[in-house]
Amino acid sequence: MSTLNKQFSIEEITGIYNLPFLDLIFEAAKVHREHHDPNKIQISSLISIKTGGCPEDCSYCPQAARYNTKIEGNDLMSVSQVKAQALRAKSAGSSRVCLGAAWRNVKDGEDFDQVLEMVRSITKLDMEVCCTLGMLTENQAKRLEEAGLYAYNHNIDSSEDYYKEIISTRSFEDRVETIGNVRKTSITLCSGGIIGMGESVEDRIGMLRTLANMYPQPESVPINALVPVEGTPLEDQDPVSIFEMVRMVATARIVLPKTQVRLSAGRTQMSQEGQTLCFLAGANSIFAGDKLLTTPNPDINADMKLFDLLGIVPQEPFEKYPKRNPIDPEHSTPSAQEKPRWSRPGHQIEKNILASKKAKEENN
Ligand code: SF4
Numbered sequence: 460m461s462t463l464n465k466q467f468s469i470e471e472i473t474g475i476y477n478l479p480f481l482d483l484i485f486e487a488a489k490v491h492r493e494h495h496d497p498n499k500i501q502i503s504s505l506i507s508i509k510t511g512g513c514p515e516d517c518s519y520c521p522q523a524a525r526y527n528t529k530i531e532g533n534d535l536m537s538v539s540q541v542k543a544q545a546l547r548a549k550s551a552g553s554s555r556v557c558l559g560a561a562w563r564n565v566k567d568g569e570d571f572d573q574v575l576e577m578v579r580s581i582t583k584l585d586m587e588v589c590c591t592l593g594m595l596t597e598n599q600a601k602r603l604e605e606a607g608l609y610a611y612n613h614n615i616d617s618s619e620d621y622y623k624e625i626i627s628t629r630s631f632e633d634r635v636e637t638i639g640n641v642r643k644t645s646i647t648l649c650s651g652g653i654i655g656m657g658e659s660v661e662d663r664i665g666m667l668r669t670l671a672n673m674y675p676q677p678e679s680v681p682i683n684a685l686v687p688v689e690g691t692p693l694e695d696q697d698p699v700s701i702f703e704m705v706r707m708v709a710t711a712r713i714v715l716p717k718t719q720v721r722l723s724a725g726r727t728q729m730s731q732e733g734q735t736l737c738f739l740a741g742a743n744s745i746f747a748g749d750k751l752l753t754t755p756n757p758d759i760n761a762d763m764k765l766f767d768l769l770g771i772v773p774q775e776p777f778e779k780y781p782k783r784n785p786i787d788p789e790h791s792t793p794s795a796q797e798k799p800r801w802s803r804p805g806h807q808i809e810k811n812i813l814a815s816k817k818a819k820e821e822n823n
Contacts, residue, residue: 465671469664476706487712497738500745501554501743504551506536506544506545509533509535509536510533519691521690529689538573545586555586565594579785595641597640603644611641612679614650614652615651616666618665618666620665633802638673647780652682654704655703676717678717680711683725686728698728704729708722721746722745
């Protein structure tokens with residue numbers, strides 16, 4: 460099944476997603492072997508460089524300031540703290556570090572300069588650096604490129620239709636605009652989504668279609684299973700089954716043949732056998748560390764035991780795309796400051812309204 464550079468219809472992806480389960484895994488495994496070494500999996504580490512207090516209202520996220528969750532927030536970490544964590548991750552087998560900041564968008568100034576310095580110093584450790592900092596202008600994307608950034612993560616989360624049911628403070632078009640700004644540079648794109656937020660199978664397929672029909676396709680696609688957190692509007696969602704997760708991974712593998720498909724949040728709910736099925740279906744990256752930003756994640760020792768059991772070895776950094784060396788800030792070229800046109804569309808999130816009604820009733 461060759462699907463490289465193909466534009467997919469909803470019907471085509473639906474047909475793949477609904478294949479008999481064993482046929483789906485078999486087809487996905489064939490595509491996987493054509494484009495990747497099936498016995499190599501990349502270990503990535505997430506560092507929450509600025510936690511909590513976010514002005515956005517993503518219904519799944521405990522870092523949104525408006526939800527009453529029990530996470531501990533922190534201001535932007537220092538470059539030396541982040542570098543020390545990256546070194547620890549490297550010695551535990553990680554070849555990629557993702558730096559996450561709970562911001563609506565990047566603001567030029569001291570904090571952004573500090574993030575650029577983090578990117579430079581971790582790139583010098585010979586690790587792939589990915590950032591997820593919210594919305595970006597073209598100029599900011601170019602500054603990150605000059606700092607040597609390898610990847611920028613900006614998830615589309617769900618289908619375009621379902622997006623407004625989970626986030627009201629920005630629009631799907633805002634997401635696409637930032638992705639476009641990243642694509643004006645040589646930074647690779649990481650973009651995926653979350654299942655288990657109450658979306659339909661059609662929404663999952665719609666999300667995969669948006670990702671698969673991007674040209675070029677994202678180099679990295681994280682597939683997350685919602686980890687419901689108390690205090691968020693999605694706290695009562697039922698967990699997704701391993702079969703839904705495997706279907707999602709296998710379909711992603713077939714429609715995104717060269718992409719690094721990443722098992723992300725929700726791995727603690729999966730058995731070793733379940734994770735192995737995901738690897739067979741084409742997942743070729745996991746996130747390591749006991750926390751994924753703010754939610755629990757399997758212990759690295761358990762991951763290494765599973766790798767040993769399966770004969771899997773960690774993927775080296777820059778195996779898929781070449782490294783770029785940072786440019787000295789004194790020779791930086793981007794200077795123009797653009798005015799972003801990001802929206803605040805003001806949709807209403809039904810689940811948020813219900814949650815606030817419930818809270819009021821409980822207080823009375
Ligand atoms: S997902 Fe990101 S943008 Fe949304 S509330 Fe959480 S930190 Fe903010």
